[in-house]
Amino acid sequence: MKIPQNAKWSSRNDATLIDSLKAFADGNSADNGTFKTVAFTTAAKALKDSHKTSGGALKTAKSCTHHWSTVKLSGFGWDKMRKIVIASDKVWDDYLQVSFHSLLIS
Numbered sequence: 714m715k716i717p718q719n720a721k722w723s724s725r726n727d728a729t730l731i732d733s734l735k736a737f738a739d740g741n742s743a744d745n746g747t748f749k750t751v752a753f754t755t756a757a758k759a760l761k762d763s764h765k766t767s768g769g770a771l772k773t774a775k776s777c778t779h780h781w782s783t784v785k786l787s788g789f790g791w792d793k794m795r796k797i798v799i800a801s802d803k804v805w806d807d808y809l810q811v812s813f814h815s816l817l818i819s
Contacts, residue, residue, distance in 0.1 A: 720776040721769030738796040753777040
């Protein structure tokens with residue numbers, strides 16, 4: 714059996730990543746709007762067995778860091794002052810629609 718090389722991300726995985734990073738932001742483990750390595754290491758631990766349902770390779774701190782960059786480019790951002798994930802109403806609506814759909818089929 715071939716071992717997957719890349720992590721696959723479901724909406725549920727995205728939510729876990731964001732929630733994990735939010736917890737670090739609340740505790741000030743972010744510098745100048747970027748997260749410290751420990752935040753991504755902790756996110757990878759929170760996603761430890763997620764590959765069993767989403768497929769792909771294990772999620773590592775490196776893959777979490779890369780995926781966060783992708784999520785930010787998709788319309789999500791970071792408010793340094795309030796220390797929260799931000800997005801336009803349309804981005805949130807689209808995200809919630811995909812997340813809700815993935816919950817229905819899982």
